[in-house]
Amino acid sequence: MTITVLSAIGTVGFIGGVLLLLPTLARPTVPFGVRVPPEHIGAPVIRHAIGRYYQGVVLMMLVVAAATVAAAFVVPPEAVLTIAPFAVLAAWFVPFLAARRTVLEEKRTQGWFDGVRQVAVADTSMRTDPPRYPWLWAAPSILIALGTIVVGIVVYPTLPERVAIHFGTDGPDRFADTTPWSAFGLPAVQVLTTLLLLGLVTIGLRSKVDLSATAPQRSAGQYRRYATTMARLILLLAAGMNLTLLVVALMVWDVVPATTAWVAASMAPTLIASAVLIVAAIRSGQSGHRLATATPGGNDRQPPQDYADRDDDAHWIGGLIYRNRDDPALWVPKRFGGVGWTINFGRPAAWVVTAVVIGGTLGAVVWALIAGG
Amino acid sequence: MIILVDLDSQTPLYQQIRDRIIEGVADGRLRAGDPLPSTRQLGSDLGINFHTVNKGYDALRTEGMLRLNRKSGAVICRDQASGPPTAAYIEDWEARARTLLAEAVAQGMAPGEVVERCGRLVAAFAPGHRTEPGHRQEGSP
Numbered sequence A: 001m002t003i004t005v006l007s008a009i010g011t012v013g014f015i016g017g018v019l020l021l022l023p024t025l026a027r028p029t030v031p032f033g034v035r036v037p038p039e040h041i042g043a044p045v046i047r048h049a050i051g052r053y054y055q056g057v058v059l060m061m062l063v064v065a066a067a068t069v070a071a072a073f074v075v076p077p078e079a080v081l082t083i084a085p086f087a088v089l090a091a092w093f094v095p096f097l098a099a100r101r102t103v104l105e106e107k108r109t110q111g112w113f114d115g116v117r118q119v120a121v122a123d124t125s126m127r128t129d130p131p132r133y134p135w136l137w138a139a140p141s142i143l144i145a146l147g148t149i150v151v152g153i154v155v156y157p158t159l160p161e162r163v164a165i166h167f168g169t170d171g172p173d174r175f176a177d178t179t180p181w182s183a184f185g186l187p188a189v190q191v192l193t194t195l196l197l198l199g200l201v202t203i204g205l206r207s208k209v210d211l212s213a214t215a216p217q218r219s220a221g222q223y224r225r226y227a228t229t230m231a232r233l234i235l236l237l238a239a240g241m242n243l244t245l246l247v248v249a250l251m252v253w254d255v256v257p258a259t260t261a262w263v264a265a266s267m268a269p270t271l272i273a274s275a276v277l278i279v280a281a282i283r284s285g286q287s288g289h290r291l292a293t294a295t296p297g298g299n300d301r302q303p304p305q306d307y308a309d310r311d312d313d314a315h316w317i318g319g320l321i322y323r324n325r326d327d328p329a330l331w332v333p334k335r336f337g338g339v340g341w342t343i344n345f346g347r348p349a350a351w352v353v354t355a356v357v358i359g360g361t362l363g364a365v366v367w368a369l370i371a372g373g
Numbered sequence B: 001m002i003i004l005v006d007l008d009s010q011t012p013l014y015q016q017i018r019d020r021i022i023e024g025v026a027d028g029r030l031r032a033g034d035p036l037p038s039t040r041q042l043g044s045d046l047g048i049n050f051h052t053v054n055k056g057y058d059a060l061r062t063e064g065m066l067r068l069n070r071k072s073g074a075v076i077c078r079d080q081a082s083g084p085p086t087a088a089y090i091e092d093w094e095a096r097a098r099t100l101l102a103e104a105v106a107q108g109m110a111p112g113e114v115v116e117r118c119g120r121l122v123a124a125f126a127p128g129h130r131t132e133p134g135h136r137q138e139g140s141p
Helices: A002-025 A044-072 A077-109 A135-158 A185-206 A216-252 A260-284 A348-372 B013-026 B039-046 B050-062 B087-106 B111-123
Strands: A117-123 A162-168 A171-177 A307-309 A331-333 A341-343 B002-006 B066-069 B073-076
Touching (some): B039 B050
8 A cells, every 4th residue: 555655645645746847847938828929028927927837836735745645545546546647637727827927918918918929930940841750769569569579479379368457566467368469469569659759750840830020930940849859759659558568468478487677677768768758749849949049149130129020818718728710730849838839629630530539548448348358 | 831811901811822822932931842731730830721722722722823732831833934824824814013103103203213113022032032031941842
């Protein structure tokens, strides 16, 4: 029980730590998802709101951690471990929405967008000369998945009557009858992971590009570097996850012993690749706004003083969900909430994607039930 | 090439897109044979309806600046090296230029200053005067 409660608290700490980074990762033109004209970037009220946000998130982490310990006396510890991450994310809305309201209120009462010319910027070279798909980086994940399937086919006739389908802290603790469903579950997960992450890279390279009205040339260069790096590291993560699944498959098929050392070794590739991706994301910030450019200030001529990115707050529900029927883009860079992309719910295709994601999740659960017999 | 449109301007968006592309061709950032993004892609990047972009591209096509093709997309097909335009075009252009110059004179700008400013603007379009580092310049194939 103690280990489970400690892992729950560790999870709360990790998620809380990521949530504390969000103001740093967001572009300075959209603090808490509120569009701010250049003149008011880093305004005192925004710095104040960020300070209050930090206090709120730390307080919320302490409350959720205390609640986790208390709950462990009432409900099974495993349930606590499952619920804790959701509790943190739910509680996060309190400091987030409070900070957002502070900035929104100041922007509205002080008329930040009065007399500002709202502009939109595009870089045609992102489309006519786009960053290439890094197939070389995709190769390891594809080869590892194929290799795992080949090993599976070779060892399948020699498998015992029952195979392990679940590993606890002391090695395998659940077994199922050996069928292609139970034996090839892990390669199937590899194939799905690879397809999903390869697809994510395509989305990232084709997504709408976030350019700053006041520094279009510089932000275009930063976005290009950001998109290229993220694409490569997402493919590195795919390779890491497939390597983890390969080692787990080897344990399930009894090719290597299911010892603590092998369990730890199986986790290493995913953890290392995730750490690399997280560090790179923190260093680049959303859309690469934290990346240094070769020449400070880029190659932009001094922009007219009264230009600002368009005030598109109305299309962002809570600063998090994008819904704009007039925008042909399906994938857009996230506004707040880390580094990555989100979907335009103003497009019918967004609902198809949502249905596929929900259907895929349900499908995975059904598979697990069939394999688990 | 960077395309910036002013959403608060009196000038319609399709007109601004058309104008920015013409300026890009004039100062050498775009040349005959250079592709442009599809209307959908440019609409998506600017966050505007792609019919608006389509209207801008269509204006350029009518002027003989752009070739629209289902297979190869939108391609610039005229630039400074394409030779002088037709007499009909020059006549039409002169009529429009006359109105613009009349505005300055009517506002009281000295004719000498009008000519001097015009000279400076045209000189800025000279080949190689303005390049955008980081953008791959490609000539016609």
